[in-house]
Amino acid sequence: MAERIVATCMDRRLPQKIGAIADGIHVSNAGCNIAAMRDTLVALARQDKEIREIVAYVHTDCGAMGAVDDARNGHVHKYGGRIKHTLLDVFMGRSWKGRDDLERRENVGVQLKALEEIPALVGREIAVRVELIETSAIKVPEIDHSEFALLILKPSESSVPEAISKAGLKQFATYVVQLLNVSEALGDIELTINNLHVGRVVLGVAASSKAQTLSDKQTLKSAFPNLEPEEAYVE
Ligand SMILES: [Zn+2]
Numbered sequence: 001m002a003e004r005i006v007a008t009c010m011d012r013r014l015p016q017k018i019g020a021i022a023d024g025i026h027v028s029n030a031g032c033n034i035a036a037m038r039d040t041l042v043a044l045a046r047q048d049k050e051i052r053e054i055v056a057y058v059h060t061d062c063g064a065m066g067a068v069d070d071a072r073n074g075h076v077h078k079y080g081g082r083i084k085h086t087l088l089d090v091f092m093g094r095s096w097k098g099r100d101d102l103e104r105r106e107n108v109g110v111q112l113k114a115l116e117e118i119p120a121l122v123g124r125e126i127a128v129r130v131e132l133i134e135t136s137a138i139k140v141p142e143i144d145h146s147e148f149a150l151l152i153l154k155p156s157e158s159s160v161p162e163a164i165s166k167a168g169l170k171q172f173a174t175y176v177v178q179l180l181n182v183s184e185a186l187g188d189i190e191l192t193i194n195n196l197h198v199g200r201v202v203l204g205v206a207a208s209s210k211a212q213t214l215s216d217k218q219t220l221k222s223a224f225p226n227l228e229p230e231e232a233y234v235e
Helices: 015-023 034-049 062-078 082-088 099-116 118-122 160-166 180-194 208-223
Strands: 005-007 025-029 051-058 125-133 149-153 174-178 200-205 230-233
Touching: 005 034, 005 118, 015 118, 025 034, 025 180, 034 051, 034 099, 034 118, 034 180, 051 099, 051 180, 062 082, 062 099, 062 180, 082 125, 082 180, 099 118, 149 160, 160 174, 174 180, 180 200, 180 208, 200 208
Parallel strands: 005 025, 005 051, 051 125, 149 174, 149 200, 200 230
Antiparallel strands: 025 174
Protein backbone atom coordinates (compact mmCIF):
# COMPACT_ATOMS: atom_id res chain seq x y z
CA MET A 1 0.00 0.00 0.00
CA ALA A 2 1.39 3.37 -1.00
CA GLU A 3 1.27 6.42 1.23
CA ARG A 4 1.60 8.92 -1.57
CA ILE A 5 0.26 9.71 -5.02
CA VAL A 6 2.84 11.34 -7.28
CA ALA A 7 1.30 13.39 -10.09
CA THR A 8 3.49 14.68 -12.90
CA CYS A 9 3.51 16.02 -16.43
CA MET A 10 3.74 13.45 -19.23
CA ASP A 11 6.99 15.12 -20.43
CA ARG A 12 9.55 12.68 -21.87
CA ARG A 13 12.38 14.19 -19.76
CA LEU A 14 10.76 13.57 -16.36
CA PRO A 15 10.36 9.82 -15.62
CA GLN A 16 13.99 9.22 -14.56
CA LYS A 17 14.05 12.32 -12.37
CA ILE A 18 10.69 11.60 -10.73
CA GLY A 19 11.68 7.96 -10.20
CA ALA A 20 14.76 9.14 -8.31
CA ILE A 21 13.02 11.63 -6.02
CA ALA A 22 9.50 10.37 -5.35
CA ASP A 23 7.95 6.99 -4.65
CA GLY A 24 4.25 6.28 -4.56
CA ILE A 25 1.48 5.69 -7.08
CA HIS A 26 2.43 7.48 -10.29
CA VAL A 27 -0.13 9.44 -12.31
CA SER A 28 0.56 11.76 -15.25
CA ASN A 29 -0.99 13.84 -18.01
CA ALA A 30 -0.16 16.91 -20.12
CA GLY A 31 0.94 19.74 -17.83
CA CYS A 32 0.35 17.87 -14.54
CA ASN A 33 -3.19 19.14 -15.00
CA ILE A 34 -4.90 18.13 -11.74
CA ALA A 35 -8.46 19.10 -12.79
CA ALA A 36 -8.26 16.68 -15.74
CA MET A 37 -6.92 13.81 -13.59
CA ARG A 38 -9.23 14.44 -10.65
CA ASP A 39 -11.33 11.30 -11.18
CA THR A 40 -8.19 9.16 -11.13
CA LEU A 41 -6.79 10.87 -8.01
CA VAL A 42 -10.06 10.57 -6.10
CA ALA A 43 -10.56 6.91 -7.06
CA LEU A 44 -6.98 5.98 -6.11
CA ALA A 45 -7.18 7.75 -2.74
CA ARG A 46 -10.52 6.10 -1.97
CA GLN A 47 -9.16 2.65 -2.90
CA ASP A 48 -5.97 2.97 -0.92
CA LYS A 49 -6.73 4.16 2.61
CA GLU A 50 -3.01 4.53 3.36
CA ILE A 51 -2.67 7.50 1.01
CA ARG A 52 -1.75 10.51 3.15
CA GLU A 53 -0.29 12.84 0.59
CA ILE A 54 -0.61 13.92 -3.05
CA VAL A 55 2.40 15.69 -4.55
CA ALA A 56 2.20 17.34 -7.98
CA TYR A 57 5.46 17.89 -9.87
CA VAL A 58 5.11 20.65 -12.45
CA HIS A 59 8.16 21.75 -14.41
CA THR A 60 9.85 24.48 -16.42
CA ASP A 61 10.04 24.37 -20.24
CA CYS A 62 6.73 22.46 -20.20
CA GLY A 63 5.24 21.79 -23.65
CA ALA A 64 1.72 21.84 -22.23
CA MET A 65 2.32 25.28 -20.70
CA GLY A 66 3.76 26.32 -24.07
CA ALA A 67 0.40 25.38 -25.58
CA VAL A 68 -1.48 27.31 -22.88
CA ASP A 69 0.66 30.40 -23.51
CA ASP A 70 0.35 30.01 -27.28
CA ALA A 71 -3.45 29.70 -27.03
CA ARG A 72 -3.64 32.84 -24.87
CA ASN A 73 -1.59 34.65 -27.55
CA GLY A 74 -4.28 34.00 -30.16
CA HIS A 75 -3.29 30.59 -31.54
CA VAL A 76 -5.98 28.45 -29.95
CA HIS A 77 -6.97 27.21 -33.44
CA LYS A 78 -3.74 25.16 -33.52
CA TYR A 79 -5.15 22.87 -30.83
CA GLY A 80 -7.84 20.24 -30.93
CA GLY A 81 -11.13 20.53 -29.09
CA ARG A 82 -10.28 17.86 -26.53
CA ILE A 83 -7.13 19.52 -25.22
CA LYS A 84 -8.83 22.90 -25.35
CA HIS A 85 -11.54 21.54 -23.08
CA THR A 86 -9.28 19.68 -20.62
CA LEU A 87 -6.22 21.96 -20.46
CA LEU A 88 -6.43 25.30 -22.28
CA ASP A 89 -9.82 26.27 -20.82
CA VAL A 90 -8.47 25.74 -17.28
CA PHE A 91 -6.34 28.86 -17.82
CA MET A 92 -9.00 30.97 -19.50
CA GLY A 93 -9.51 34.32 -17.79
CA ARG A 94 -6.25 34.02 -15.85
CA SER A 95 -3.29 36.26 -16.41
CA TRP A 96 0.48 35.82 -16.49
CA LYS A 97 3.43 37.79 -17.78
CA GLY A 98 5.00 35.22 -20.08
CA ARG A 99 5.92 31.57 -20.28
CA ASP A 100 8.24 31.69 -17.27
CA ASP A 101 5.65 33.39 -15.06
CA LEU A 102 3.04 30.89 -16.28
CA GLU A 103 5.21 27.90 -15.37
CA ARG A 104 6.72 29.14 -12.10
CA ARG A 105 3.77 30.95 -10.60
CA GLU A 106 0.43 30.56 -12.36
CA ASN A 107 0.57 26.82 -13.02
CA VAL A 108 1.81 26.14 -9.49
CA GLY A 109 -1.15 28.11 -8.12
CA VAL A 110 -3.71 26.53 -10.46
CA GLN A 111 -2.59 22.98 -9.64
CA LEU A 112 -2.40 23.64 -5.88
CA LYS A 113 -5.93 25.03 -5.88
CA ALA A 114 -7.20 21.97 -7.80
CA LEU A 115 -5.37 19.64 -5.38
CA GLU A 116 -6.93 21.34 -2.37
CA GLU A 117 -10.36 20.20 -3.54
CA ILE A 118 -9.39 16.51 -3.48
CA PRO A 119 -9.46 15.68 0.27
CA ALA A 120 -13.12 16.73 0.61
CA LEU A 121 -14.01 14.59 -2.44
CA VAL A 122 -12.18 11.59 -0.96
CA GLY A 123 -13.68 12.19 2.46
CA ARG A 124 -10.59 12.35 4.65
CA GLU A 125 -7.54 14.44 5.40
CA ILE A 126 -4.81 14.24 2.74
CA ALA A 127 -1.85 16.63 2.54
CA VAL A 128 -1.28 18.24 -0.85
CA ARG A 129 1.63 20.20 -2.30
CA VAL A 130 3.12 21.28 -5.61
CA GLU A 131 6.84 21.11 -6.44
CA LEU A 132 8.54 22.72 -9.42
CA ILE A 133 11.19 20.76 -11.32
CA GLU A 134 13.86 22.73 -13.15
CA THR A 135 13.99 20.86 -16.45
CA SER A 136 17.28 22.52 -17.40
CA ALA A 137 18.95 20.65 -14.51
CA ILE A 138 18.08 17.27 -16.07
CA LYS A 139 20.73 15.83 -18.36
CA VAL A 140 18.89 14.80 -21.51
CA PRO A 141 20.69 13.05 -24.37
CA GLU A 142 20.13 14.17 -27.96
CA ILE A 143 17.41 11.97 -29.43
CA ASP A 144 16.00 12.04 -32.92
CA HIS A 145 12.35 13.08 -33.01
CA SER A 146 11.51 9.93 -34.99
CA GLU A 147 12.12 7.91 -31.79
CA PHE A 148 9.57 9.83 -29.73
CA ALA A 149 6.61 7.79 -28.51
CA LEU A 150 3.66 8.01 -26.18
CA LEU A 151 3.24 5.23 -23.61
CA ILE A 152 -0.16 4.90 -21.95
CA LEU A 153 -0.04 3.21 -18.55
CA LYS A 154 -2.36 2.63 -15.63
CA PRO A 155 -1.42 4.37 -12.37
CA SER A 156 1.08 2.16 -10.60
CA GLU A 157 3.81 2.07 -7.97
CA SER A 158 6.06 0.33 -10.50
CA SER A 159 9.05 2.18 -11.90
CA VAL A 160 8.09 4.21 -14.98
CA PRO A 161 11.58 4.02 -16.57
CA GLU A 162 11.35 0.22 -16.23
CA ALA A 163 7.96 0.21 -17.97
CA ILE A 164 9.45 2.32 -20.78
CA SER A 165 12.27 -0.22 -21.22
CA LYS A 166 9.92 -3.22 -21.04
CA ALA A 167 7.74 -1.62 -23.71
CA GLY A 168 10.83 -1.47 -25.95
CA LEU A 169 10.80 2.32 -25.92
CA LYS A 170 13.61 4.74 -25.33
CA GLN A 171 14.36 6.69 -22.13
CA PHE A 172 14.01 10.47 -22.59
CA ALA A 173 12.06 9.85 -25.82
CA THR A 174 8.84 8.58 -24.26
CA TYR A 175 5.92 10.70 -23.10
CA VAL A 176 3.97 8.85 -20.42
CA VAL A 177 0.28 9.29 -19.67
CA GLN A 178 -0.86 7.40 -16.56
CA LEU A 179 -4.56 7.54 -15.74
CA LEU A 180 -7.18 4.98 -14.69
CA ASN A 181 -9.31 5.42 -17.81
CA VAL A 182 -8.01 6.09 -21.28
CA SER A 183 -11.11 8.27 -21.82
CA GLU A 184 -9.57 10.77 -19.33
CA ALA A 185 -6.41 10.87 -21.46
CA LEU A 186 -7.90 11.71 -24.87
CA GLY A 187 -6.97 15.42 -24.68
CA ASP A 188 -3.38 14.55 -23.75
CA ILE A 189 -3.17 11.98 -26.53
CA GLU A 190 -4.60 14.50 -29.00
CA LEU A 191 -1.93 17.07 -28.01
CA THR A 192 0.81 14.45 -28.31
CA ILE A 193 -0.25 13.35 -31.78
CA ASN A 194 -1.34 16.68 -33.29
CA ASN A 195 1.04 19.16 -31.73
CA LEU A 196 4.07 17.17 -30.56
CA HIS A 197 3.88 14.98 -33.70
CA VAL A 198 4.67 11.76 -31.88
CA GLY A 199 4.28 8.90 -34.34
CA ARG A 200 3.93 5.87 -32.05
CA VAL A 201 1.28 5.36 -29.39
CA VAL A 202 1.82 2.30 -27.21
CA LEU A 203 -0.69 0.87 -24.75
CA GLY A 204 1.08 -0.69 -21.81
CA VAL A 205 -0.46 -4.07 -21.02
CA ALA A 206 -0.38 -5.62 -17.57
CA ALA A 207 -1.18 -9.32 -17.21
CA SER A 208 -3.95 -8.45 -14.76
CA SER A 209 -5.76 -6.02 -17.05
CA LYS A 210 -5.96 -7.57 -20.52
CA ALA A 211 -9.72 -7.02 -20.77
CA GLN A 212 -9.20 -3.37 -19.91
CA THR A 213 -6.62 -3.08 -22.69
CA LEU A 214 -9.15 -4.26 -25.25
CA SER A 215 -11.68 -1.63 -24.22
CA ASP A 216 -8.94 1.05 -24.06
CA LYS A 217 -7.96 0.12 -27.61
CA GLN A 218 -11.55 0.50 -28.80
CA THR A 219 -11.85 3.88 -27.06
CA LEU A 220 -8.65 5.03 -28.77
CA LYS A 221 -9.75 3.78 -32.18
CA SER A 222 -13.08 5.56 -32.01
CA ALA A 223 -11.50 8.82 -30.78
CA PHE A 224 -8.62 8.70 -33.30
CA PRO A 225 -9.69 6.64 -36.34
CA ASN A 226 -6.30 7.04 -38.07
CA LEU A 227 -4.31 5.89 -35.07
CA GLU A 228 -2.82 2.40 -34.95
CA PRO A 229 -2.10 1.95 -31.25
CA GLU A 230 0.52 -0.69 -30.46
CA GLU A 231 0.54 -2.89 -27.36
CA ALA A 232 3.44 -3.88 -25.16
CA TYR A 233 3.74 -5.87 -21.96
CA VAL A 234 5.04 -3.68 -19.18
CA GLU A 235 4.92 -6.07 -16.20
ZN1 LIG B 1 5.19 19.42 -19.15
